[in-house]
Amino acid sequence: MKILLVASEGVPYAKTGGLADVVGGLSKALVEAGHEVAVVLPRYRGIKPGPVVKASVTVAQGGALRFPAITGGRRVKGVRYFFVEDAEYFDREGIYGDRSGDYADNAERYGEFCRAAIEIVKQVWPAEVIHCHDWQAGLLPVLLRSEFANDPAVNKIPVVFTIHNMGYHGLFEKEALERAGIPESEYHPGGLEFFDSVNLLKGGLVYADYLTTVSRKYAEEIQTPEFGHGLDGVVRERRGRLRGILNGADYAEWNPETDRKIAANYSAAELRGKKKCRADLLEAFHLGKNGEGRAVVGMVSRFAGQKGFDLIEEQAEALLKEDLLLVALGQGEERYEKMFKRLAAKHAGRAGVKIAYNDELAHKIVAGADIFLMPSRYEPCGLSQIYSLKYGTVPVVRATGGLDDTIEAVDPATGTGTGFKFAAYTGEAMMGALREALTCYKDDALWRKIQAAGMGRDFSWKASAAEYGKLYEEALAGRNQMRGAASKV
Structure with missing residues (x-):
């Protein structure tokens, strides 16, 4: 199966937290399980430029057009990495912000990123399943089910959306709709609207085919007011499509028997x-x-x-x-x-x-x-x-x-x-x-x-990757079933 992971960070290229470890670890484990896997990331400052895959792709934003390049395409441990390259948006000191706070144009930055990821699927690497991570990729399923709903190149591709932390919504004022090229038709209580603001995490929750989060207990917790951060009702509505799949550990990096960053190696048998x-x-x-x-x-x-x-x-x-x-x-x-x-x-x-x-x-x-x-x-x-x-x-x-x-x-x-x-x-x-x-x-x-x-x-990735593989198959079967039903109408 061809699986495309879309995320704002991933090792070995960009990391601010655990999301990067998950993207790097899961993608590698999926390859080891026999899948063909690619990852799309922004090319932030500090990521060395790679070969040009597409000199530009055209994305609509704010009543205008932007032309980010697609670079990369090389494999790291079997995983192909593509980068969305736009110096104005991504060649900055920090990934999401600087010491003064989040960047004011994050909606535009990650709006372009999601559109460019769709163009990668259309023009470069035709995925069978798209796996989006956190609010930065939350606009992608919204676009697929609205603006691209009649595009046969992508409209039947299932989307799995993973919530790594419900505390981070990707919340923006309503004016961001136009600036980021977000379809205004999707701004309503059953869509992106969240207390008079645009909520990109909610976009992922509502529009993706399946939802996952990173442990079974957390999948239960986010359905409650204490842990749902105002979105517990949305999660409860979709609980039939929610799975809790535990993150795995990369024991190639974290193992006391082989770790080169510690003073001495040891094992359970010899401490x-x-x-x-x-x-x-x-x-x-x-x-x-x-x-x-x-x-x-x-x-x-x-x-x-x-x-x-x-x-x-x-x-x-x-x-x-x-x-x-x-x-x-x-x-x-x-x-x-x-x-x-x-x-x-x-x-x-x-x-x-x-x-x-x-x-x-x-x-x-x-x-x-x-x-x-x-x-x-x-x-x-x-x-x-x-x-x-x-x-x-x-x-x-x-x-x-x-x-x-x-x-x-x-x-x-x-x-x-x-x-x-x-x-x-x-x-x-x-x-x-x-x-x-x-x-x-x-x-x-x-x-x-x-x-x-x-x-x-x-807690290696092998078992978790197998669970994701089953979920991808379920999502793909569901989309194929919908396609078959539509063809009979």
Whole structure:
């Protein structure tokens, strides 16, 4: 089957978060499963230019025409990558915005991107299924079912739309309809309208043939007001076409037995290398003198409220009174960056922080920490807890979304389980789960059993890619059935 993935980012070319890992990992796994796969991305600054596939394609926007080029076409691990090239829109410092905020013309930028992706299907690479990711690709199914509804080159192609995070809508004022070339006929309560604004995520939810999100628990959660961000009613209406498919982990990149970014390799059968990784981590964060007997608690995250950092802020002093060392790596909201800087200054030798994203340091934390803390308010899937399991770094997580799906709660009496969970979104609940983990950490035999259980779990992309393959077949069969019914009329 020929499958085209349309997304705003994807490794190895562009990454701001987990979406990029999913696009890169899923596409590779689909190729390994026997499918023919291509990915369409914008060519952002920093992506080296490739061969010209089409010198220009014509897209309508704002009463005018634009002529982005299509470049690339080369294969990476069996996956073909095409790039939409328009320097005015994509040759910028950031992907979605800069330090002052999101770019004001994001509707126009990703409107052109979606139209260009359709032209790739028409002129370059005729896909059988199109798989769109998040609001940046949400306009594509809208266009296919409206403006291109009578175009035989594309109007029968099924679209699968994946919600990676319901918190990001792609919300724009009504005037963006004209500027971005969005069909005004689709601006109504059953379409793109959302409280007098244009909502591109809603476009994907309403117009795609099938919806997926990145864990079974999150598929349930987004149908509720607490997690639906105002779109829970739309999701409930389409729940018969909604699937929760867990993200996979790229174990070629995240595996303690082969990882070249850590101080020593190790396995579940031989953990001595993890001690070297622990010492290396403490040295990197200038905490080496205080590590004896204390658990090292690691965090690698975007510093945002969604990730539970308000709980860390609330419990900061209580946290550092425990018998532990804290290491944190990330960047994001200024409030939390300042909070971690204060903690590191006040508790020098007990807390270390790096305000940045550094892939090598992320690997060092996942390998060298004893406990990995993820107190997220909500977490569609999460990958860090999956990586930490593989590295024998025991997760402490809130029981939400993919965190709940992937972590089995430890029963200290039997030693079963892979991590520690708390349900209520409160600082007290978080500290309760962390203290339970610290107590178990003191029992070497129990801790080794918990580590071994986690390291034995398999969250590779193979099973998830098979689920997507079945869904693509179902979507294609549904479209073919519609085509057959139409031909009889």
